Amino acid sequence: MSTDKKIVEALLANAGVTLNGSQPWDPQVHNDQFYRRVLAQGSLGLGESYMDGWWDCAQLDEFFHKILLIDIDRTVRGNWWLGARLAMQYLGNMGRRTKAFVIGQRHYDKGNDLYAAMLDQRLTYTCGYWPKAQDLDSAQEAKLDLVCRKIGLRAKQTVLDIGSGWASFMGYAAEKYDAICTGVTVSKEQKVLADERYSRLSVKTLLQDYRDIAGQFDQVVSLGMFEHVGYKNYRTFMEVAHRALKDGGLFLLHTIGGNRSVKGFDPWIGKYIFPNSMLPSIQEISRAVEGLFVVEDWHNFGADYDTTLMAWFKNFDAAWSHLKGKYSQRFYRMWSYYLLSCAGSFRARKNQLWQVVLSKRGVAGGYKSVR
Secondary structure (H helix, E strand, O other), X not given: OOHHHHHHHHHHHOOOOOOOOOOOOOOEEOOOOHHHHHHHHHHHHHHHHHHOOOEEOOOHHHHHHHHHHOOHHHHHOOOHHHHHHHHHHHHOOOOOHHHXXXXXXXXXXXOXXXXXXXXXXXXXXXXXXXXXXXXXXXXXXXXXXXXXHHOOOOOOOEEEEEOOOOOHHHHHHHHHHOOEEEEEEOOHHHHHHHHHHOOOOOEEEEEOOHHHOOOOEOEEEEEOOHHXXXXXXXXXXXXXXXXXXXXXXXXXXXXXXXXXOOOOOOHHHHHHOOOOOOOOOHHHHHHHHOOOOEEEEEEEOOHHHHHHHHHHHHHHHHHHHHHOOOOOHHHHHHHHHHHHHHHHHHHOOOEEEEEEEEEOOOOOOOOOOOO
């Protein structure tokens, strides 16, 4: 047995994972170069070797759940190559204006057919709310309604959605609460479909960077966009939201969060799934809102993202027979790896999902939390 294989075997054993073992979370290795590649390149090598078919795992989500519980990712990543990569991310402003549309082009514009197959009926690409839900559609409706109730949305109020996606929230708010909605996205494909779906409602989607938002609104929300802002721009984002919110309104921030402050994303996720993105920490959000907003409520339901991601994978996998004519087998492995590794990460509680309710000067008499 090679030294590299012994090292990987020992690392996995600490997590209760056995190389070529009999459990569904045990990786089955098909190429002996796998061990050297993982030790040399960390998470990037792990993900790319999976895409290349060098290894398989019957239950990839549980494989990641187990290895992330013992922080094996930090051990494997401890090498000079990835250290230099993260240093380059730190020096550059990945969320700067000139890169604002990259995430739209490389992720959200992959194809509306892909997302229609994977997501719920409203195309809600954020964590569902599962306490009483039995399926993905009801979980997403529950989440959208939760947001409306948290901001106290009333008929004819104007709402800004920063990072509005396929307008799932705006469509729901317009249909169920008679709200007047404006959203911004950096994805051409999202705008095309949003305009088509909601042409008869008081819903307008603008293709623009959030820094170019003009006007004021009764309420402001941002669901799953803050992860693309970048730590150097967190304060700017909050200043934009503050400027756009009328006095007396509420701003609801819905974002994935990390347990510690970082200056870059996981290298594989950053290269193949979410370029120029990173997860904020509690400390970073707190600093960004200081002096601008009063934090009225902070709700964590990150465990629900595990359930959401597994539902997305189930849909994606079931739809592959008619998607594979457009997308390659390598894409299937990449997308499966993305969804299942993220599910394992939320299951291990390495990632969180926060909804933060903010006001400009504090709600008179106190904000009543909504769940």
